Amino acid sequence: MATNMMNKYVLVLSCLIFFVMIGSLNAKPADIKAICGKAKNASFCTNYMKSNPKTSGADIKTLATITLDSAQTSASGAMNKITPIADEEPKRALRSGYVLCVQSYRSTIRYLGEAKKSLASGDVPGQNINVSDAMRSSTYCQDEMLKVKGDPSVVKDGGDFQNICSIVLVISKMMM
Numbered sequence: 001m002a003t004n005m006m007n008k009y010v011l012v013l014s015c016l017i018f019f020v021m022i023g024s025l026n027a028k029p030a031d032i033k034a035i036c037g038k039a040k041n042a043s044f045c046t047n048y049m050k051s052n053p054k055t056s057g058a059d060i061k062t063l064a065t066i067t068l069d070s071a072q073t074s075a076s077g078a079m080n081k082i083t084p085i086a087d088e089e090p091k092r093a094l095r096s097g098y099v100l101c102v103q104s105y106r107s108t109i110r111y112l113g114e115a116k117k118s119l120a121s122g123d124v125p126g127q128n129i130n131v132s133d134a135m136r137s138s139t140y141c142q143d144e145m146l147k148v149k150g151d152p153s154v155v156k157d158g159g160d161f162q163n164i165c166s167i168v169l170v171i172s173k174m175m176m
Helices: 002-026 032-038 042-051 060-088 092-121 124-148 152-175
Strands: none
Touching (some): 032 152, 060 092, 060 124, 092 124, 092 152
């Protein structure tokens, strides 16, 4: 009886391994050149893809996950950079601008979290909507920094974030 149970266990495990291997054979590497050709900033996209070793040979869904993680890291980094500036800025107009940026990036990070949930559940349109909302939210910070003549690196960080999100949007459209 124990041998019979063991044989069933081995059979189930063998089938599981077989189906995982078949599924991984169907996952083909994403076409980076096609993706970057459609991105908002093709040279940024190409440099980003070349600089991130995880993107080499990644299939389209894995590439979506990688770039979405990068967008989240970028947004978190920007917020962490801006928060102490907002707390310490003596000029009221600048402080208000930085506070708006912190609020914008909090929303941005929340939208990206929703986008990750959408990607995980296979809801590509939902992912696309949340990434677009994240981009729009971070734009408020960029616009405000230009208006109050804040730290130019905040505007650059926002531009990099927008470029990463642009890549995510191209990938999500290819997944539809």
